[in-house]
Amino acid sequence: MADIYDLLVVGGGPGGLAAGIYGSRSRLKTAVIEKARPGGQAATTEELANYPGFFDGSTGPGLMEKFRAHAEFFGTEILRGNIVEMDLSGAVKKLVAKDGTEYLAHAVVLAPGAEPRSLNIPGERRLRGKGxxxxxxxxxxxxxxxxxxxxxxxxxxxxxxxxxxxxxxxxxxxxxxxxxxxxxxxxxxxxxxxxxxxxxxxxxxxxxxxxxxxxxxxxxxxxxxxxxxxxxxxxxxxFVGTVPRTDFLKGHVALNEQGYIITNEMMETDVPGVYAVGDARVKYLRQVVTAAADGAVAAVAAEKYLAEMEAFREQVLEADKPVLLLFWAPQVEESISAIGALEAAVADNENVQIAKMDTYRNRKIAGRYQVKACPTLLLFRNGEEVGRLEGVFTTEQVSELLK
Amino acid sequence: MIAVDKENFEAEVLQAEGLVFVDFWSPKCEPCMALLPEVEAFAEKNAGRAKFCKLDAAANKRLSIAQKVMGLPAFVFYKNGEKVFTFDKESIDMPAVQAKLDELA
Incomplete structure (x- = not known):
């Protein structure tokens, strides 16, 4: 079986490379898959005037070469491949390249970028490459x-x-x-x-x-x-604007009418563990600096997601005993006292394990199990939820739930 | 691959018998540089079935323009000195290029 990456970035423009830099620097096993050479549209733009700090004599290809070297310096693998098919729905995402190579990852950053718009005026297509x-x-x-x-x-x-x-x-x-x-x-x-x-x-x-x-x-x-x-x-x-390269994403993540990928402020798409950055997403300003910023945000959001998923998998889904999972928050007084009630209920019971999650730091999992009250206690057996207590509970109620 | 230029293009391509493939590229053309490893692998894999050449179009502008190539990258097939097929930036796709070679060779 292929290696499973923590973070797989599709597209090696400035957004994708920045995600690679942040991902690999936080010790995630990170790769960027690029179908051509890293750098995206910026690598074909000689004049580059407003990337902060690079103003005297910097060129698009020059800056993109630095981005690539920076990502590789922190351990990002740069892979060559043209992703054409994918399954993003599961906990492990699968991406398939045109040559049939399969890549697996726990989280994916989509950075496909955009390409020049054509106006389709008479003669335009026929004389491409001929003037x-x-x-x-x-x-x-x-x-x-x-x-x-x-x-x-x-x-x-x-x-x-x-x-x-x-x-x-x-x-x-x-x-x-x-x-x-x-x-x-x-x-x-x-x-x-x-x-x-x-x-x-x-x-x-x-x-x-x-x-x-x-x-x-x-x-x-x-x-x-x-x-x-x-x-x-x-x-x-x-040079009449660009269109997003998102045809291959249709049916996999939500796109708007113009084909741009819809994300929130954390660069999350509508699919858990899948992020989008750069020119291909719905945004106000499409520049190298905003693409790079998107990449940073996505990689950090992905890192949090991966930590949340891993903790949940280890402590709850793969536990060999039944697990009582408490959603609490330090700022909610009743949820703190719930810890006491929970611990008292299982004090002499070696057949059950306790796990705790901060509701506000683990929104993905709280959302997946539709946790609305704080505290909420869920009982898991063999990775499946088999019972729950919503709101403040007593030691007796916990004992009752375990029966 | 044989590097061709204005000095030897006539002899290597236009006077050549059989099938000749020419990769029009330039060091400043990022998409060309990206394609280079694939083009070289393609030439190696099909060695003997055609003559494989590359032309630095930036250094040989007049020659390129005379060959009606004004956009990079471009792959042009010649047969017995006649231009028979051109792939431009939009149409270049290695499986399609392979299919064209199989058809012409």
Whole structure:
């Protein structure tokens, strides 16, 4: 049988690698499964301007290489695999890669990330790799001394357009907004307006990409006048947002209408022991810094979950005697006195064991057994609940329960 | 794999008889670097069935553009010097590449 990991992270972008760092540092047996090279989208983004502490000369690939080295330094295994199938429902989660390899883990962090959105305009698909591109670092070299068009005006679009000016002769940005309005941050916009190689076509959208074997020209439509102009160009770069890579998760964890994974503040999905981080989850800001933060939160939440599950398994489910499990809390007075009543009831009884759990620190298990009152006492035989007392109880009631 | 460039592309690929596979890559292309181990394993496994070449497209831009490749990574099959099939970034999938080789070889 394959080794069982404590924490298995699906996806090696900044969110997944941060989860790896936190997981392995807390001595969890941790692996990150990545289908390509670690680093995610950040590794294909040359310009990286706002990851705190990395501002002078840092690049996306450079920072991601540091993330990877950091995760491996603490013991994270980086595995190569493309997860296509899974069973997340049990206590041990199973993930299956495209080549059939199976991975087992007690907790899973999903970090599949997102990929560039395509607009599916005429010519876009046919001319991919023939002038149409979604990755400036991959393809910028081809356009040295040539002209390119950029579609989009968010942070990624403007920053990548800026990068393209290091290669291309002219970079023309097609902007849907009125003159002077860009969706990107102000600093990038100001810098872009000063760059003599950057040109803007306002109030416009791309209608069509034309070319026989390579991109030759684009048709641009002014959305105010509906006038169409032709623009000769050698390349078209799209930076019009991203879509989550979550198709393979459909039916396994809850997704929203756009396909983003739904989590709470602890990065928990709707499946116990399964977490999600980074660009693929529903969130306000998709950046390297927020992905990394998600990873930290998920790994710590997973660690607590694993500790809770392990204690419960050892003390209750796998006990060889009947177990009286008391849910209590130090801040609830009646639950503290319940400990006394419980201990008195089993003082001379060697055939029963006592286990105690703080209701508020073990919410997963309290939830699983629908514990609502504090204190609550559950009786387990062979790992199954066979009786319970809710609220304050007496020694006699415990003796009665044991019969 | 044979490293080809503007000096030997004509002889190794366009004048070659039979099937030639060319991996268009560049050191700056992360997806290309990610694929490299798989491509090398693919070439090794199918040794003798085709000639396996790799071309640093960034260092040989004009040659790449002349071959109608302006996006990386790209895998191109040539047969008797004629381009017969191209896999681009979106369509590259090693089982599909293997199937194409089996079909063409």
């Amino acid at each position: 149409v591109s979604y990755c400036a670092t991959c393809d910028a070299d081809f356009f040295e001394d040539l002209d390119v068009v950029v579609v989009g005006n968010g942070d990624a679009a403007i920053e990548e357009a800026e990068y393209l000016t290091k290669f291309a002769e002219n970079v023309t940005i097609i902007v849907i907004h009125e003159e002077g309005v860009l969706d990107c941050n102000k600093a990038s916009a100001e810098r872009a307006f000063k760059n003599p190689k950057l040109h803007f076509v306002w109030n416009s959208v791309l209608e069509e990409i034309v070319g026989d074997e390579l991109v030759e020209l684009v048709r641009v439509r002014n959305i105010r006048t509906n006038e169409i102009t032709e623009l000769e160009t050698n390349g078209v770069f799209f």
